[in-house]
Amino acid sequence: MNTFAKLFETIHGQLLVMLRTDGATEDSPCITFTMQPEGLGLCETKIAFVDTDHGYDAAEKAFENMNEEAAIEGVRPLLDLLERVNETVEDE
Numbered sequence: 035m036n037t038f039a040k041l042f043e044t045i046h047g048q049l050l051v052m053l054r055t056d057g058a059t060e061d062s063p064c065i066t067f068t069m070q071p072e073g074l075g076l077c078e079t080k081i082a083f084v085d086t087d088h089g090y091d092a093a094e095k096a097f098e099n100m101n102e103e104a105a106i107e108g109v110r111p112l113l114d115l116l117e118r119v120n121e122t123v124e125d126e
Contacts, residue, residue, distance in 0.1 A: 038054065046106070051067055056080065064082045067105060067109045
């Protein structure tokens with residue numbers, strides 16, 4: 035059975051990482067990161083790879099090496115944005 039999803043229990047809550055294709059841009063491979071930060075709905079971000087054999091190989095290798103630390107780095111821009119938003123709200 036091919037593994038296509040990994041679920042991590044992090045200090046930021048659950049973080050789901052999936053290897054799939056991106057139907058929006060043909061069928062290029064991508065890795066998606068999905069989480070639900072406190073106070074928000076589901077948030078998703080992704081890393082898209084080129085639609086070539088090399089792109090599929092790179093996506094599969096990146097997913098294979100995905101661990102909790104790498105998954106958190108994948109959503110770091112979202113976490114940083116949430117931190118800035120929360121700081122702004124607290125200052126008001």
